[in-house]
Amino acid sequence: MLKPRQAVVQMAPYSPPTGKREDKVRLDFNEHTVGCSPKVIEFLRENLTAARLTMYPEYTEAMPELAAFFGVSTDEVMLTNGTDEAIQVLVNTFVDAGDDVVLLKPSYAMYRFYVDVAGGIVREVEYTLAEDLTFPLAAVRAAIRKDTRLVMIANPNNPTGTGVELDDLRRVLESAPGAAVLVDEAYFEFSGKTTLPWIREYPNLFVSRTFSKVYGMAAMRCGCLFSSAENIRWTHKAQSPYSVNMLAALAARAAVRDREHVEKWVSEVLAARELVCDGLRKLGIKFFKSEANFVLFQAGERAIPIRDALRERGVLVRDRSYEIPGCVRVTIGTREQMRRFLEELETVWTR
Numbered sequence: 027m028l029k030p031r032q033a034v035v036q037m038a039p040y041s042p043p044t045g046k047r048e049d050k051v052r053l054d055f056n057e058h059t060v061g062c063s064p065k066v067i068e069f070l071r072e073n074l075t076a077a078r079l080t081m082y083p084e085y086t087e088a089m090p091e092l093a094a095f096f097g098v099s100t101d102e103v104m105l106t107n108g109t110d111e112a113i114q115v116l117v118n119t120f121v122d123a124g125d126d127v128v129l130l131k132p133s134y135a136m137y138r139f140y141v142d143v144a145g146g147i148v149r150e151v152e153y154t155l156a157e158d159l160t161f162p163l164a165a166v167r168a169a170i171r172k173d174t175r176l177v178m179i180a181n182p183n184n185p186t187g188t189g190v191e192l193d194d195l196r197r198v199l200e201s202a203p204g205a206a207v208l209v210d211e212a213y214f215e216f217s218g219k220t221t222l223p224w225i226r227e228y229p230n231l232f233v234s235r236t237f238s239k240v241y242g243m244a245a246m247r248c249g250c251l252f253s254s255a256e257n258i259r260w261t262h263k264a265q266s267p268y269s270v271n272m273l274a275a276l277a278a279r280a281a282v283r284d285r286e287h288v289e290k291w292v293s294e295v296l297a298a299r300e301l302v303c304d305g306l307r308k309l310g311i312k313f314f315k316s317e318a319n320f321v322l323f324q325a326g327e328r329a330i331p332i333r334d335a336l337r338e339r340g341v342l343v344r345d346r347s348y349e350i351p352g353c354v355r356v357t358i359g360t361r362e363q364m365r366r367f368l369e370e371l372e373t374v375w376t377r
């Protein structure tokens with residue numbers, strides 16, 4: 027029998043539910059619920075040739091285009107295989123076995139996943155119900171030590187949906203001069219709050235963005251990691267050279283060209299989020315203030331039965347009661363989809 031590394035033996039398995047989702051209303055993974063810009067598909071069709079597939083991917087056209095879109099220079103950005111790879115590369119760059127890492131709880135599961143694989147020591151600061159799941163600034167600052175190597179914060183946070191004030195992030199950055207601080211802005215477009223322009227001000231800041239959410243390309247696995255040119259030189263050393271495939275690099279270029287598609291989606295989601303919040307209020311269901319394309323609500327002891335009953339009716343939502351008692355998370359799609367969600371929820375809630 028082969029024996030894996032101790033760090034792997036000790037990890038809790040992470041298995042998000044997958045499969046049989048295609049014919050459902052998918053409000054369980056915070057994806058786009060309709061689709062990416064048709065211009066992305068068109069661009070892929072035009073550029074997909076057998077000759078291109080023979081070559082390892084080249085990023086010489088994508089990099090300047092993406093850097094210009096994000097307002098950085100090409101040496102301040104790294105293209106990644108989704109945010110997940112950005113997290114992995116950061117961990118590989120900064121965290122040795124036994125190193126200290128500060129995370130929030132609950133937050134995006136892959137932070138802990140990669141630190142666990144590396145054998146780093148995770149200390150978690152909790153978002154509490156008593157504070158309405160708002161960012162626990164004082165506790166985060168208190169948790170950061172001189173030997174802390176990495177801090178990872180999602181803004182807005184998943185699964186709480188709550189946003190972090192920019193001033194609070196400044197204070198975290200200033201409390202952690204010796205640590206790499208990742209601000210994961212996967213849902214930035216829905217909140218409008220970003221620390222991206224600060225990469226020239228704070229030498230410990232890393233910012234990530236993704237094409238999986240507002241751009242509707244989760245299947246492509248494409249994201250960006252930003253920091254000072256000096257930091258990006260280090261992270262490049264820890265990244266495999268062809269981890270972003272050619273189709274993803276093409277799709278990202280076409281996606282940023284169609285700003286209108288993104289703007290329209292953001293306004294649709296924000297209107298639909300209002301609708302959902304009103305609907306939850308009418309049903310007397312408590313929810314948390316969201317700055318993202320999802321809302322976390324309290325179903326109490328009925329969290330799992332409600333999720334299951336909705337699934338039977340063709341609507342997928344995500345149970346989060348294992349990390350916040352009684353909570354269920356619903357992704358926001360179009361107003362039409364959310365009316366359907368509210369109708370089904372009312373039926374299962376009031377029966």
Ligand SMILES: Cc1ncc(COP(=O)(O)O)c(C=O)c1O
Binds near residue numbers: 236244247
């Ligand atoms: C906070 C956060 N970061 C990153 C991701 C994943 O991003 P990607 O698809 O780019 O790996 C998610 C997905 O749910 C998320 O919630």
